[in-house]
Structure formats: C-alpha cells, structure tokens
Amino acid sequence: MENGVVMSIGMKMSRRSLLAGATGIMVGAGMRPRMLRAAAAADETRLMAAPGRAAIAGPDYPDTAVWSYNGAVPGPEIRLRQGERVRVVLENRLKQDTTIHWHGVRVPNAMDGVPDLTQASIAPGASFAYEFSPPDAGTYWYHPHAHSAEQVGRGLSGALIVEEAEPIPVDRDIVWVLGDFRLREDASIAGGFNNAMEVSMAGRVGNTVTINGRVPDRFTVRAGERIRLRLINGAPARIFGLEFKGHSPLVVALDGQPIEPHAPEGGRVVLGPAMRTDLVIDMTGNPGSTAKVVDTFYEDIAYKLVDIAYGDEPPIRTELLGAPGTLPPNTMPEPDLASAQWHEVTLSGGMMGGTGMGGGMGGMMGGGGMSGAMWAINGIAAHGHGMKPMLTLARGHSYVFDIKNETAWHHPIHLHGHSFRVVSRNGTPTRYREWRDTVLIPRRETAEIAFVADNAGDWMFHCHILDHQDGGMMSVVRVA
Numbered sequence: 428m429e430n431g432v433v434m435s436i437g438m439k440m441s442r443r444s445l446l447a448g449a450t451g452i453m454v455g456a457g458m459r460p461r462m463l464r465a466a467a468a469a470d471e472t473r474l475m476a477a478p479g480r481a482a483i484a485g486p487d488y489p490d491t492a493v494w495s496y497n498g499a500v501p502g503p504e505i506r507l508r509q510g511e512r513v514r515v516v517l518e519n520r521l522k523q524d525t526t527i528h529w530h531g532v533r534v535p536n537a538m539d540g541v542p543d544l545t546q547a548s549i550a551p552g553a554s555f556a557y558e559f560s561p562p563d564a565g566t567y568w569y570h571p572h573a574h575s576a577e578q579v580g581r582g583l584s585g586a587l588i589v590e591e592a593e594p595i596p597v598d599r600d601i602v603w604v605l606g607d608f609r610l611r612e613d614a615s616i617a618g619g620f621n622n623a624m625e626v627s628m629a630g631r632v633g634n635t636v637t638i639n640g641r642v643p644d645r646f647t648v649r650a651g652e653r654i655r656l657r658l659i660n661g662a663p664a665r666i667f668g669l670e671f672k673g674h675s676p677l678v679v680a681l682d683g684q685p686i687e688p689h690a691p692e693g694g695r696v697v698l699g700p701a702m703r704t705d706l707v708i709d710m711t712g713n714p715g716s717t718a719k720v721v722d723t724f725y726e727d728i729a730y731k732l733v734d735i736a737y738g739d740e741p742p743i744r745t746e747l748l749g750a751p752g753t754l755p756p757n758t759m760p761e762p763d764l765a766s767a768q769w770h771e772v773t774l775s776g777g778m779m780g781g782t783g784m785g786g787g788m789g790g791m792m793g794g795g796g797m798s799g800a801m802w803a804i805n806g807i808a809a810h811g812h813g814m815k816p817m818l819t820l821a822r823g824h825s826y827v828f829d830i831k832n833e834t835a836w837h838h839p840i841h842l843h844g845h846s847f848r849v850v851s852r853n854g855t856p857t858r859y860r861e862w863r864d865t866v867l868i869p870r871r872e873t874a875e876i877a878f879v880a881d882n883a884g885d886w887m888f889h890c891h892i893l894d895h896q897d898g899g900m901m902s903v904v905r906v907a
C-alpha cells in the first residue's frame with residue numbers, strides 16, 4: 428500500500444506530494460473543528476458564508492483561498508440535543524446566491540434550503556434565518572444547495588450533530604468531516620467546475636483528501652480508549668472505502684440512524700458523497716504503536732488516509748470492554764410494505780462503460796452535449812431546482828421506490844425530508860433493513876427503499892455526486 432497518485436483531468440499535483448509535505452501538522456488543531464453549541468432557547472448561531480483562507484494543504488504550502496462559513500473549513504460544528512430548537516442565521520457574503528440544506532434532518536419543508544423550491548435563493552448581501560427542532564438524534568451535516576458542486580468544492584460544508592439523551596458511553600466522541608479538494612501546485616483551488624467531461628463521468632474527484640479541512644498526518648489516540656468516530660463524507664464526488672488496519676470498528680449508525688452494531692462488510696466502511704457512518708472503535712493497539720487507515724475504494728489508486736498514532740501513556744483500561752449497545756431508536760414511522768405503493772425509478776445517462784474514475788470514452792447516452800442534461804431520473808433531466816414533481820405522494824402512506832441504476836457509474840441517491848429503509852438490493856432483502864437518507868447504488872444495480880411519506884412539501888430526490896446533480900440527475904417528490 429502506498430499513497431496513491433490521485434489524478435484527474437487537468438490536474439498536476441499528486442496527493443503524494445501533498446502528504447509528503449504535510450508531516451508537521453498539529454493534530455490537535457487539525458483534527459478538531461471549532462464547535463458551536465446551539466444552546467437553549469433564544470440562542471442564535473450566526474453563519475457567514477464568505478471568501479476566506481484556510482491551511483488545507485498544511486504548513487509547507489500557502490493557505491488556500493476558499494469559500495467558508497465563519498472563516499473555517501469545514502464550517503463550525505453545530506451540536507445540539509435531540510428535540511432542541513436551533514436557529515441559524517446565514518449571511519451571504521459570497522458573490523453568488525446560496526442557501527443551506529440540513530442534510531438528513533427531517534425539517535419542515537420551508538427550512539430545507541432548496542432555492543426556487545422551498546425558499547428564494549439568498550442573494551449576495553442578504554440573510555436568511557433557519558429554525559427547526561431536529562426530531563432525531565444522529566450525525567448530519569449542512570451544505571449549500573445552490574451552485575452545489577462549486578460551493579461545496581470550495582469549502583462550504585459543516586457537521587451538525589444531534590446528541591441522544593442517552594448516548595453510547597465512550598471515552599471520546601470525534602467527528603471527521605472527510606473532504607476532497609482539487610488543488611494546483613500552489614495549493615489554490617483549481618477551476619473547471621461542472622465541465623462536461625467530468626459531469627458525465629465520476630464527477631470532480633479531487634487530488635487532496637482532508638479530515639476536518641486539513642491534509643491529515645496522524646490521529647493521536649491512547650491505548651485502551653473507546654472512541655465514537657462520526658464519519659461524514661462531505662466530498663463533492665469522491666467515494667471512500669476506509670479500512671482501519673489492526674482494528675475492529677463496529678458500525679452503530681448509518682446516516683445518523685441507529686443500527687444493530689456490526690462489523691462493516693468486508694472490513695471496509697464505504698461512504699458515498701453525503702453519507703455518514705458512526706463507528707465505535709476500541710483502541711486495542713499498544714502504547715507507542717501506529718496503524719494505518721487506508722482508503723481502498725478506487726482499488727487502483729488506494730492510498731493511506733492517516734496514521735493512528737498511539738501515545739506512550741499506559742492503557743486507559745486493561746480489561747476489554749463489552750460490545751456497545753444499540754443506540755435508542757429515532758422517530759421515523761415504520762413503512763408498511765403490504766400496503767405500500769410501488770414506484771419504479773430509473774437512473775440513466777452519462778458516459779457508457781465507466782469502470783471507476785478513469786472511465787471509458789464510449790458514446791454518450793441520454794443527453795446532448797450540454798453539462799446541464801447529461802443525466803436523468805425517469806427520463807427527465809432537471810434544469811434547476813424549481814421543477815414539477817415527478818411523483819405526488821399521499822401524506823401518511825407507505826411507498827417503495829424500486830431504483831434501477833442503468834448507468835455505468837455509482838450514484839448516491841438522496842431523498843430530502845425523510846429517512847427510508849433500504850429493504851433490498853438486486854432483489855435480495857438486506858440484512859439490517861437499514862435506515863438511510865442516501866443510498867449508494869453501484870453501476871447497473873438496483874435498490875428498493877421504503878418509507879412513510881409523512882413530511883408535507885416538495886422534496887428533492889437527487890444524486891449527491893454534485894456534478895451529476897447539476898448535470899440533471901435531480902427530481903422533486905411532492906408529499907401532499
């Protein structure tokens with residue numbers, strides 16, 4: 428295993444050179460984003476979206492000009508308790524309009540942050556107040572829903588953590604917002620967002636992977652400790668497949684939703700864009716030892732993400748801890764499959780014959796030469812967010828979407844305003860019937876999702892590879 432050279436079109440710098448130059452990072456500073464506790468009642472969190480500078484590539488490189496919330500990449504972590512009210516006033520100091528979407532949180536429709544659908548886009552200089560009480564605990568995140576590929580790709584995103592009343596007891600609760608940037612050799616962000624070539628393939632996969640906004644060096648732990656690690660894939664297009672060498676992490680939540688603790692399939696934690704996984708990891712290594720976290724999703728370009736570095740202190744405990752319990756359930760109504768109405772959803776478009784990031788250069792399907800119409804859902808390519816609903820669902824009823832990915836590429840498909848159960852894949856029932864808000868569907872595979880349409884309004888249903896979303900793989904589902 429070595430640090431792979433992650434190359435995409437039009438890019439010169441290898442990730443290796445970045446990693447090699449980043450050995451001096453202070454982990455304490457790099458690993459912990461600034462946190463805002465959205466506290467009791469009238470308290471207000473203010474977020475300013477504005478150009479800024481951030482030390483993404485580490486001390487041996489110049490700071491990177493970014494777009495950020497409150498000057499930080501990722502933006503401040505917002506943390507509150509389940510059911511607590513949060514009020515966030517977003518001020519737009521960018522030169523283009525923006526919004527904030529609270530990804531995965533079952534908010535009222537007017538708070539969902541979709542321009543031209545749930546609110547007017549927030550113009551430069553304007554503000555908007557978001558206010559809601561998350562009904563469910565879990566790991567969520569926030570990001571713009573306007574000019575998504577560019578705004579997220581320049582640094583706009585942040586973690587939103589809703590704490591359980593009774594969390595799993597751990598020694599430390601840690602959030603990793605995984606990011607992916609495409610930097611030039613001077614560490615500035617490369618342009619070329621939404622180019623037709625990448626839109627029609629894997630999307631803009633970058634050359635610089637970050638944890639909490641920095642190229643990571645080491646993650647310092649103490650022997651014997653139990654860590655809850657909340658992974659958030661905040662990348663515009665990159666899919667991660669993380670292996671924690673020498674460790675046995677247990678998955679305790681997916682997309683914020685509790686699941687029976689279990690080892691990840693094949694020992695690898697796969698996260699498509701926007702997806703989250705909460706792990707409980709017992710630090711079973713010896714004091715002074717190190718272990719690697721590797722990303723093997725794109726097999727030909729596997730690389731080391733970070734070293735787990737054990738301090739020299741004696742273990743925090745010597746006896747092994749028992750398996751963690753299951754987190755308390757959230758509040759989603761259970762879909763009734765017997766009475767559910769069935770809908771087929773077909774994903775089409777893109778280049779043919781892709782095999783990962785490189786992809787084939789076969790014929791184009793389902794679209795002309797414009798990057799705005801390269802992908803479609805049920806044959807329709809979206810142009811902007813204000814579109815007619817693809818489906819109208821009756822509030823309170825159960826639905827199954829049978830989603831067929833007829834393309835040559837993976838798609839992480841996200842439904843707003845709801846969590847759904849993934850009930851089958853390729854016709855086989857899933858083992859855990861996991862709740863999710865984003866389901867990763869590999870090329871030419873299918874997934875069935877089931878949910879109760881209990882949240883009234885117009886909700887986006889789209890691919891979270893942001894180039895695909897901008898390129899037409901987006902639709903609206905109405906709950907009336």
Ligand code: C2O
Binds near residue numbers: 528570701843887889
């Ligand atoms: Cu995280 Cu419609 O998005």
Ligand code: CU
Binds near residue numbers: 837895896900
């Ligand atoms: Cu997609």
